[in-house]
Amino acid sequence: MKAFGKILGLVLLGLLLIIVALGFALTHFFDPNDYKDEIRQIARDKAHIELTLNGDIGWSLFPWLGLELHEAGIATLANPTQPFADLQMLGLSVRVLPLLRREVQMSDVRVEGLNLRLNRNKNGHGNWEDIGKVPPAAAKADAPATGSISEPAAEIPATPEKPTQPIRLDIDSLTVNNARVEYNDERTGKQFSAESIQLSTGPVHDATNIQVKLTAFLASNQPDVRVRTELNGELRFERALQRYQFEDMKLAGEISGEPLQGKIVTFAAQGQLLLDKAANVAEWTGIKISANQLRALGELKVNDLDKTPQISGGVSIAQFDLAKFVDSIGQTLPTMAEGSLSKVELVSRLTGTPTSVALDDINLKVDDSSFSGRIAIEDFAKQSLRVQLKGDTFDADRYLPPTSAEANSAAVARQSEVKSTEADALAGVGSTPLPNAPTKGAWSSDKLIPAERLSKLDLDADLTFGQLTLDKLPIQNAALKATGQGGLLTLENLRGELYNGNFDAKGTLDVRQPVPVLSLQTQISRVPVENILESQGKKPPVKGLVTLNSTLTASGNSQKALIDSLNGTASFVLNNGVLLNANLEQQLCKGIATLNHKTLSGEPRGKDTPFQELKGNLTLRNGVASNPDLKVRIPGMTVTGNGDVDLRVLGMDYRVGIIVEGDKSDMPDPACQVNERFANIEWPLRCRGPLELGAKACRLDSERLGQVASKLAGDKLGEKIDEKLGDKVSPELKNALKGLFKR
Numbered sequence: 001m002k003a004f005g006k007i008l009g010l011v012l013l014g015l016l017l018i019i020v021a022l023g024f025a026l027t028h029f030f031d032p033n034d035y036k037d038e039i040r041q042i043a044r045d046k047a048h049i050e051l052t053l054n055g056d057i058g059w060s061l062f063p064w065l066g067l068e069l070h071e072a073g074i075a076t077l078a079n080p081t082q083p084f085a086d087l088q089m090l091g092l093s094v095r096v097l098p099l100l101r102r103e104v105q106m107s108d109v110r111v112e113g114l115n116l117r118l119n120r121n122k123n124g125h126g127n128w129e130d131i132g133k134v135p136p137a138a139a140k141a142d143a144p145a146t147g148s149i150s151e152p153a154a155e156i157p158a159t160p161e162k163p164t165q166p167i168r169l170d171i172d173s174l175t176v177n178n179a180r181v182e183y184n185d186e187r188t189g190k191q192f193s194a195e196s197i198q199l200s201t202g203p204v205h206d207a208t209n210i211q212v213k214l215t216a217f218l219a220s221n222q223p224d225v226r227v228r229t230e231l232n233g234e235l236r237f238e239r240a241l242q243r244y245q246f247e248d249m250k251l252a253g254e255i256s257g258e259p260l261q262g263k264i265v266t267f268a269a270q271g272q273l274l275l276d277k278a279a280n281v282a283e284w285t286g287i288k289i290s291a292n293q294l295r296a297l298g299e300l301k302v303n304d305l306d307k308t309p310q311i312s313g314g315v316s317i318a319q320f321d322l323a324k325f326v327d328s329i330g331q332t333l334p335t336m337a338e339g340s341l342s343k344v345e346l347v348s349r350l351t352g353t354p355t356s357v358a359l360d361d362i363n364l365k366v367d368d369s370s371f372s373g374r375i376a377i378e379d380f381a382k383q384s385l386r387v388q389l390k391g392d393t394f395d396a397d398r399y400l401p402p403t404s405a406e407a408n409s410a411a412v413a414r415q416s417e418v419k420s421t422e423a424d425a426l427a428g429v430g431s432t433p434l435p436n437a438p439t440k441g442a443w444s445s446d447k448l449i450p451a452e453r454l455s456k457l458d459l460d461a462d463l464t465f466g467q468l469t470l471d472k473l474p475i476q477n478a479a480l481k482a483t484g485q486g487g488l489l490t491l492e493n494l495r496g497e498l499y500n501g502n503f504d505a506k507g508t509l510d511v512r513q514p515v516p517v518l519s520l521q522t523q524i525s526r527v528p529v530e531n532i533l534e535s536q537g538k539k540p541p542v543k544g545l546v547t548l549n550s551t552l553t554a555s556g557n558s559q560k561a562l563i564d565s566l567n568g569t570a571s572f573v574l575n576n577g578v579l580l581n582a583n584l585e586q587q588l589c590k591g592i593a594t595l596n597h598k599t600l601s602g603e604p605r606g607k608d609t610p611f612q613e614l615k616g617n618l619t620l621r622n623g624v625a626s627n628p629d630l631k632v633r634i635p636g637m638t639v640t641g642n643g644d645v646d647l648r649v650l651g652m653d654y655r656v657g658i659i660v661e662g663d664k665s666d667m668p669d670p671a672c673q674v675n676e677r678f679a680n681i682e683w684p685l686r687c688r689g690p691l692e693l694g695a696k697a698c699r700l701d702s703e704r705l706g707q708v709a710s711k712l713a714g715d716k717l718g719e720k721i722d723e724k725l726g727d728k729v730s731p732e733l734k735n736a737l738k739g740l741f742k743r
Contacts, residue, residue, distance in 0.1 A: 032057045048132045050080035055089075066093040066107075076130035084127050088113030106171040114179035114197075122186045171204035191221045201235075209234040209247065225257035242277035249273055261330030267291045280305040284313075292328045293320045300350070311352040319345040319365070337398035343367050355380055362389070369394045384458040395469040434699045435689030438651040443559035451511040451557065459484035472535040473498060487512035491520075501527030501545065517555045518562060524548040529574065541694020544577025544614065552620065563647050564623045574614040579695040581607050609634060609695065623648040630654065643687070650691045656698065657682040 032039070036053045043051040055070025073086035089112040120126045179197035184190075195217045202211035212235045218227040233249040249272065255265040270288040274281075282302040289296045300313035322341040326333050333341070344366055348359040358376035365371075373389040461482045468478035478496035482489065489509040496503060507520035525547050530540035552568035555561070616630040625645040632639035643654030659682050689697035 032059055044077065048077055048134050050075040050077055050083075052083060052086070067091070076127060076133070078130040078133070078135050079127065082127070084118065084131075085114070085116045087111060087115065108172050109174045111176045112178065114176065116179075116181045118181070118183045120183075120185045120187065124187060174199065174201045174204060176200075189222065193219050195219070206240075207236070207238045209236050212246075223258045225255065225259065227253055227255050229253040244275040244277075246273035259330065263328055263330040265291055265329050277305070280307075291325075293325045295320065298350070308353055311350065311357075313350045315346070315348055315350050315359075317344075317346040319343055334399075335401045340367065340398050356384075358386075364389075366394075367398075379458070382458050383456055385460070387459075387461040387463065389463050391463070391465045391468075393467045393469075394465050397469055397472060434686055435693065435697045437646075437653060437688055438649045438690045440649060441560060442648070442650045443563050445558045445560045447557055448559060448562070449509070449511065449516050449557050451516055454484065454489060454509070454511050455487040457484045457489070459489070468496065473532065474535075498524075499528045499531045501525055503527065515555050516557055517553070519553050520550075521552075522548065522550050526575070529577075538692055540580060541692055541696060542574065542577055542579055542614075544574040544611075547573045547575070550618075560648075566620050566623045566647060568620050570618040570620065570625070572616060572618070575612070577611050577614060579609040579611065581694075581696050611639075618645070620647075627654075630656070640682075641685075641687075645691065651689065652687060652691050652697070654687040654698075655701065656685040656687055658685065659683070 033056055036057070039053065039057075040051050043049050052073035052075070053069070053071075055072065056068075057070075058068035059066055067090075069087070069090045071086075071088060072090065073083035075081065075083040089110070091108075091110040093107040118126065118128055176197060176199035179194075179199070181194045181197070183192040197214070197216045199212075199214045201213075204210050212231070212233055214229075214231040216229050218229060219225065229251065230253055231249070231251050234247045236245040236247065237243070248270075250268070250270050252268040253266075255267065256263075268288075268290045271284050271286045274283040274285075276282070280303065282305060284300045287296070287298040287300065289298075295318040296315060297318075298313060298315040300311060303310045303312070322344040323333060323336075324342075345364075346359075347363040349361045351358045351360065356376070356378050357380075358374065358378075360374050362371060362373050362375060369391055371389045371391045374386070375389070376386040378384040378386055459482065461480065463478075463480045465478040466476070468475040470478075475496035475498055478494075480494050481492040483492065484490070487510065489511070491505065491507045491509075494505040501524065503522065503524045505520060505522045507518065510517040510519075526545040527547075528543070529546040530543040532546075533540040548570060549572075550568060550570035552566060552570070554563070554566045556565055612633040612635070614630075614632045616627045618625040618627050620626075623646070625647060626643075627645065628642045630639075630641040630643070632641075638659045639656060640659075641654045641656035643652060645652050684701035685698045686701040687695065687698040
């Protein structure tokens with residue numbers, strides 16, 4: 001028995017030596033390089049690809065089925081001379097026996113110098129679409145000839161196929177060095193490339209974490225952008241459950257190129273990625289994103305991957321300097337006040353679809369302002385913007401562009417003209433000549449309305465503010481509601497409280513035509529007019545509570561064009577006011593003293609003229625407002641007038657009449673005693689000059705004063721006729737004599 005065991009051992013050893021010898025013979029005496037043509041033909045017939053083998057083929061048989069390809073290329077049968085892929089070397093080894101159990105156990109897989117070229121021609125056809133396909137000409141040639149009679153093929157009953165078992169992967173590692181992928185679209189001229197691709201993994205097994213590291217340089221030509229990327233993490237896939245995870249994902253890199261104007265953006269992203277195809281869910285949790293100064297946290301979840309994906313999640317952006325961030329990515333913001341957008345932070349819930357996105361429950365802070373509400377783009381293609389925000393305080397002026405150099409120059413020139421006129425007007429009360437009408441334009445010719453951008457806007461905005469500063473006006477409890485569709489913007493409501501008064505406005509802006517058209521209706525109630533003027537840096541010529549109703553239209557794309565085309569109507573009332581630096585009593589004294597042939601001996605008691613009410617109606621035509629019914633109620637006198645306000649140069653030209661209401665108390669100067677003789681006489685004034693001067697631009701109207709003197713002289717002569725003639729002549733004759741002298 002012992003001898004038998006020894007003999008059996010020798011036999012087994014001999015069989016093993018024979019197997020080893022056969023493997024050695026197959027791998028050393030059978031050279032696959034001698035069969036390259038046959039291998040190429042098998043690739044054509046079975047895989048329908050054109051295989052180029054310029055290098056050597058190395059291989060091993062047992063226990064590893066090893067293969068090395070050098071300088072190989074792959075092309076489609078439709079374009080066999082234009083390979084879409086080539087590589088310098090592919091090396092892999094597979095255990096033979098596990099293949100029988102549908103298990104792929106591989107050693108290190110190495111790919112060197114892979115070059116993949118994807119091209120879409122001018123007809124929109126991609127070269128990758130022909131992979132594995134037989135050219136139409138070859139398919140037709142292989143088809144059986146028609147017209148011959150042959151026996152019908154026997155039908156083979158179909159047998160149900162057993163469900164295939166999933167192949168189990170077991171790879172020690174995967175390494176890709178110096179790979180390149182290029183995409184070229186001949187229709188658009190766009191090109192994309194990924195170069196210097198380096199990929200390395202740890203052991204690849206199902207349902208285990210696989211360490212992955214990938215680096216690449218990405219580029220495009222439209223626009224010219226270059227990106228350096230590095231990706232690290234642990235990949236896990238469970239194919240039976242259709243569940244894929246990328247844990248501890250870390251992506252970092254730099255972006256440069258034409259859109260960044262020579263600047264570089266350094267970016268990074270982290271988190272946990274999950275794709276569950278069975279549940280049609282994808283998630284990105286533990287998000288950390290940075291881009292230069294920007295830092296953000298959040299999470300995203302996508303449901304209904306098999307239908308219309310639904311996005312939900314949240315985002316939190318830490319406080320950062322938005323102005324510096326925009327500059328760091330090579331972009332420019334409109335000119336704003338220094339320090340604007342230096343403190344911006346955001347917390348919000350996020351929802352969306354492939355065509356829309358919404359930020360709900362917003363907590364937004366911009367500099368010294370806080371907002372809450374919702375911002376959404378309901379349709380990316382239509383730019384459908386929906387905004388519902390509530391703010392505490394917001395200074396809009398600091399974010400508006402300053403006036404241009406041209407506008408500043410025009411403003412300086414006009415201000416110089418106003419100051420010169422004002423100095424002349426104040427040189428002597430009522431003694432200087434009537435000021436000249438202003439001639440300098442008061443408005444800018446700068447482009448005001450971004451018509452092209454607004455024509456594409458689909459807007460629905462609802463904004464409220466505890467306090468809004470706009471054009472230096474402090475508006476309390478401001479509310480704005482506006483819509484825009486197809487180039488027609490509608491201001492449904494703009495209202496607020498201003499200096500304890502209130503205002504309300506609505507209107508439309510039509511940019512559907514070459515020249516924008518504006519329509520506006522306003523209501524202002526009991527707002528101190530002096531505060532409005534002071535906020536604009538102007539000295540108010542009048543004080544009082546103004547109430548104004550107006551309906552206006554205009555067209556153009558600058559302040560000047562809009563004012564030049566301003567048309568409409570308005571009515572105004574100014575209550576409990578004061579005409580500043582304008583003593584109408586002194587003007588009246590001067591007229592009475594002139595008629596009394598006396599000289600004023602004293603100075604006026606005050607510089608201002610208080611009034612109870614100032615009102616009138618305006619008809620605007622091409623920037624000029626006609627006011628035919630100006631009325632001012634002043635204690636002891638009534639003032640009426642008519643004239644024009646030229647809004648183009650902010651000038652006025654009025655003829656005013658003052659009526660002394662009966663016998664009044666003594667004036668401070670005997671030369672202008674008001675008695676019954678001067679009661680109910682309309683004393684004429686002319687007001688002309690810059691609108692800012694107000695009543696300071698008023699002077700006694702010498703031409704019309706002569707008519708008043710003639711009337712007074714006629715009245716006095718009539719009294720003498722009555723005294724001399726008494727009842728000696730008829731009333732008709734006395735009236736005829738009075739009328740003769742009044743002429």
